[in-house]
Amino acid sequence: MSAIDYNKATSITFKQFEAIVGAGNVSTDKEQLEKYGQDETEDLIFLADVVVKPQTVEQVSAIAKICNDNKIPLTTRGAGTGLSGAALPLKGGVLLSMEKFNKILKIDERNLQAMVEPGVINYTFQEEVKKLGLFYPPDPASWGSCSLGGNIAHSSGGPKAVKYGTTRDYVLNLEVVLANGDIMWTGANTLKYSTGYNLTHLMVGSEGTLGIVTKIVFKLIPLPKYDLLMLVPFKEAEDACRAVGQVFRAGITPSAMEFMERDAIDWSIKYAGEVNFEIKPEWQALLLIEVDGNNQEVLMQDCEVISAIMQEHNSDEILFADSAEQKNALWKIRRKVGEAVKSNSIYKEEDTVVPRAELPALLKGVKDIGRKYGFSSVCYGHAGDGNLHVNIIKGDLSDDVWNNDLPKGIKEIFELCKTLRGTISGEHGIGLVQKEYLDIVFPKHQLELMRNIKKVFDPNYILNPGKIFD
């Protein structure tokens, strides 16, 4: 795709935007541009020319049309919790904040569906449906602050994905504004769908490069009544990884199966506060395993089977959470690992994913590659999905090694993922920071195919330019 000569948003277009959304919802203040120029990706910052906050689909459509007619870059942003830089306004232009699309429009108890706006916070939605005995499972670590629209942009997962799937599995239908301002519903509000190309599933994971989601119809499921949580320590991290696969093979699908390396636990406890149990010095890794369902006795039986498998893989003494409080404490350690690691050092986070049973090979490979290039890493993630977050720590590394050698190491990690029949992102997306590695997993003709799909949806290349590919 040849370079586009973008126009910048000008004072004329600012006036047009103000006429559409009201003066209070258009800003060119430096402070605002800086606030909306960052997300949770490293320390990156890019400034848009203007921040616009629409409230209706018609407003989004009118803004898109102006941007399309004038070749102004248009980057859509949810809550800014992304980890691949997908919401950063790399090429300037308009930053479209969807924060005012914050309404749960309908929870349809008859059909176990909900219609929501994309700016609704994941946790808020979860809590609302829970009140009705319903369940929306996708639960990224950032659920308290991430938006459902952002979750769709990356098909976000979370601990519960291992049993319940990722965001993709709950999206039935999307209202989308296209680059030229056209509005469409991608599909139907049905559990089955075989009516032309599946635009819904194409939109999910496309990181705001194909359209702007303005309404979402989600599938809901009945809320399981009970859950049990256990913490399983290991002296060898690879033993923990090996134990994971055996649980599924025994016919049990836990509702979470999380892995944390020693460093991740220590840093998280230091960051998030003390825990009321001992973390023994010899433990090198922990598994956090949850089972859920409607029958407590069955769950106890499942836990017994899981315990036996863990012991076969040399686990140390297993801790069963015996109160809601203790469950929350354990989950807090897991959920805060990412933030903790990031508060500790300059870092790069990779979102590697492989078939579940290849996890020990991936973990070993990451450590070997680290030794080769001289970097250390803190690993944790969704072991049941084979999804390992590798946080590479700058620590005492020189800028030279960090800037020049590290990318070679990352490339080797991603090549290993490919060899293990996995890929370079399971739930964070490609965005800005992984795009240089995309040719590791796709041949040239396949990247070209994706670029041509982009062109169909966005011929002027205004939507989130510079993301996924150049």
Added chain:
Amino acid sequence: MSAIDYNKATSITFKQFEAIVGAGNVSTDKEQLEKYGQDETEDLIFLADVVVKPQTVEQVSAIAKICNDNKIPLTTRGAGTGLSGAALPLKGGVLLSMEKFNKILKIDERNLQAMVEPGVINYTFQEEVKKLGLFYPPDPASWGSCSLGGNIAHSSGGPKAVKYGTTRDYVLNLEVVLANGDIMWTGANTLKYSTGYNLTHLMVGSEGTLGIVTKIVFKLIPLPKYDLLMLVPFKEAEDACRAVGQVFRAGITPSAMEFMERDAIDWSIKYAGEVNFEIKPEWQALLLIEVDGNNQEVLMQDCEVISAIMQEHNSDEILFADSAEQKNALWKIRRKVGEAVKSNSIYKEEDTVVPRAELPALLKGVKDIGRKYGFSSVCYGHAGDGNLHVNIIKGDLSDDVWNNDLPKGIKEIFELCKTLRGTISGEHGIGLVQKEYLDIVFPKHQLELMRNIKKVFDPNYILNPGKIFD
């Protein structure tokens, strides 16, 4: 899209195909062309110029390249059990039969995955994984004869979709030959995926118009140990439909929730043989409900809850299948309904789908529209998914009414589906016979978007031309 001036496959290209796949795998015999010119869609027949049976991805690639270079239509066919005419070689040219791609390449017990060729029969695959305690749930009524590649073409469902999802939910990765002969893997063998556009899910349901699937990586799950089956009779069909939604609302997700109208039952029994229980004259509809899981006691409790809900909706006495034999007999009635209806009269089958709780409204609407246009219909299908198969019966209708009034009635049925926020096909696809109705559910600009996606994958419009859209 402008009309394409296709070349026909000539004796020169026949020789080229023979050089690729061997002379025994290329045929222009009239008998062969007729055999491969039909599927299970009404009495339609279209003749290709040549039937070619490749065995390797390289052969498929070479054939596609010849067709692309010479603008020869190329229609891929699985086992020919389709109900929308998607596998019919409408424009002549090459009929590519995938029947020799019939190997299960690997069942990976460590990762709960399998790699298979697209010509493998659904039931064969199910049985093979079952031997290892694993489960591949999608089970179309034609599972004994349909191919997994055909299932992917339409994202086929089946009774178990209500709990376990459709084919789409089990496809992790696809090896695909593109129109120009290029080969790609659409994604990775992972449970999570956020790496560029989701080509895997775009390919599923695209009915052979975007590429030719040559290998499939499926996700598998542990096989549930037990199932219980109950048959619930109703004097009012709409009572049966209303009862369906309440079961899910009570927190139970059955592994099947099938609906059959009285006529469907009678015709199926007449066609498939006697049953060893009485079908009372006053029964107007039956629900066939299955629950499955690993704990028999829990399943019994679920059945009690379901029974109570059924009784609240005026069900008559419920029959519990008490042996594998009786279960098979009940399932046989359900699975044979389609064939039975078709053996009885000229018919048209519609694959309507709506949100689950709208099923009573859909059923009532179908009957009202039938009365208005003078046609009768036999309805059955996957009530738990809101997926109602409407078999419109020609019976004594004149050809004039059948050919001229019926399409108006079908249009009204589909418009009703749209009003109920459903769509015109849940699992059979658009293919040839529904394409004229596609503009009921999509505005013009959205159809244009789909056509442009087609163009990206297949610029010479050789792959399954005339399907989904003209």
